[in-house]
Amino acid sequence: MSVTYDVVIIGAGIHGAGAAQVAAAAGYSVLVLEQFDKVAQGTSSRSSKLIHGGLRYLESGEFRLVHECLRERAMLLRNAPDLVELVPFYIPVYKQTSRRPWKIALGLSIYSLFSFKPFHRIAKIHWHQMDGLKTQDLDTVFGYYDARTDDARLTRCVLESARSLGAEVITSATMAQASVTPNGVEVSYNKDNESVSVKAGVLVNAAGAWVNRVLNRIKDSNGLGLQTANIDLVQGTHIVVPGEINHPYYLEAPQDGRAVFVTPWKDHIMIGTTENVYSGDPAKVCPLEKEIHYLLYIYNHYFDSNLVHKDIIESFAGLRVLPGGEGATFKRSRDTHLLQDNASRPRVISIVGGKLTSYRATAEKLLRPVRKTLKARRPIADTRTLKLPVVD
C-alpha cells in the first residue's frame, strides 16, 4: 500500500525547500523528491548568490517585487545571520555609462526607502582604494547595501529546517509520472531501479527549469495532459577568477548595457552573469565560449587587469525561468507565478520562475491554493520568525 502525504514536492532546490518548510510549519505532512543524489544541484547552486531586492527591477517598474524581496532580505538577515551577510556594494558611473547619476540616485532612493538602509556617494579621495577600479572618466561612485549568501548552503539549511518540522526528503528519486484522481494525486518515482508509489493531497511542482518536463508527466482525472507554462529558459553564466576584492561591484556591461556583478567569492572573484535563451536538457547547461569572453571583457574593461581564458578557475551556468516571448530577455518580468490545474480545488501547483531571495514569500503564497484543497492543520511554527539551522 502506498504512503499518503498531504503535500508531495518535486525538486529540492530553494523553492522545493521553501515550500517544504512552509507546508510543514503549517502542520501538513510533506515529502520532497529530488532526482539528483544531493539537494541544490540545479539553479539554486548556480545563482549570483545575492539576497537582494534587485535594484535594476525598479527600472522595469517591478516595485512590488523589489519591495517583497527587500522585506524577505530583512527577515533572512534576522533569521539566518550566519548565512546571509549585508555588505556595501559599489556602483561606478563613468562618462560613458548610459544610466546617468541622477537616474541611479533616484533608484537608490527608492531602494533605501524600501530597505531602511541609506545609500551614499564615495568621495573621490577613496576611489584609489577600490580594488583596482579604473578611475579615468569616472564621474561618480555610489555605495549602497545589499546581501550575499551561499545559495546551495542556504537551500540545505532551509531543507534542514523543513526536516526538523517533520518533512521527509528523498534524493536520487526521480518523479516518473503522476495522475490526478478524485481524492488526490498518485505519484510514482524511481529510486534504486525500483518504482515507488505515494499518494499526495496536493502535488507541488518545484522543478525549476524542469517545470514543463514534470508537467508533461502528469495526467488529469480524464487521462489528459496538463497545461504547460509559457516560458523561456535563459542561461546565465558566471566565471570565477583569481584575485581578491573587498566589495561587490554593480557594473553596466559596456557591450549592451546589462547589469553585471563582480563579487568576492570564496577568496576569489566571481563575475556574472549573461543571458542566452536555452532549449536543451536543463541537466546539461554549461557556459558558452562567447559568454566567458563577454564576462572577461567586462572585468578587464573596468579593473586594472588583463585576465585571459586560461586564468579562469571555475565557470558555471544556471537557468532562469522567464515568461516566454519576443524581445530582450533582461527586460522580462522576474516575478513568480503559480500555475494550478484547477482554480477552485487545485491538486497540482507549479512554481514558475522566481528568485532565491523571495523563496519564503513564494512558499507562503503557495499555501493559499493548497488550503483550498486540504483542510487546515494546527500550525507548528511561523517561518517569518523561525531561525534557520546552520548545516554545511
Ligand SMILES: Cc1cc2nc3c(=O)[nH]c(=O)nc-3n(C[C@H](O)[C@H](O)[C@H](O)COP(=O)(O)OP(=O)(O)OC[C@H]3O[C@@H](n4cnc5c(N)ncnc54)[C@H](O)[C@@H]3O)c2cc1C
Ligand atoms: C544565473 C542566475 C543568477 C541568479 N541570481 C540570483 C540572485 O543572485 N539572487 C536571487 O534571489 N535569485 C537569483 N536567481 C534566481 C534563483 O537562483 C532561482 O529562481 C532559484 O534558484 C530557482 O530555484 P528552484 O528551486 O525553482 O529550481 P532549482 O534550484 O533548479 O531546483 C529544481 C530541482 O528540481 C529537481 N527536479 C527536476 N525534475 C525532477 C524530477 N522529475 N524528479 C525529482 N526532482 C526533479 C532538479 O533536480 C532540481 O534540483 C538567479 C538565477 C540564475 C539562472
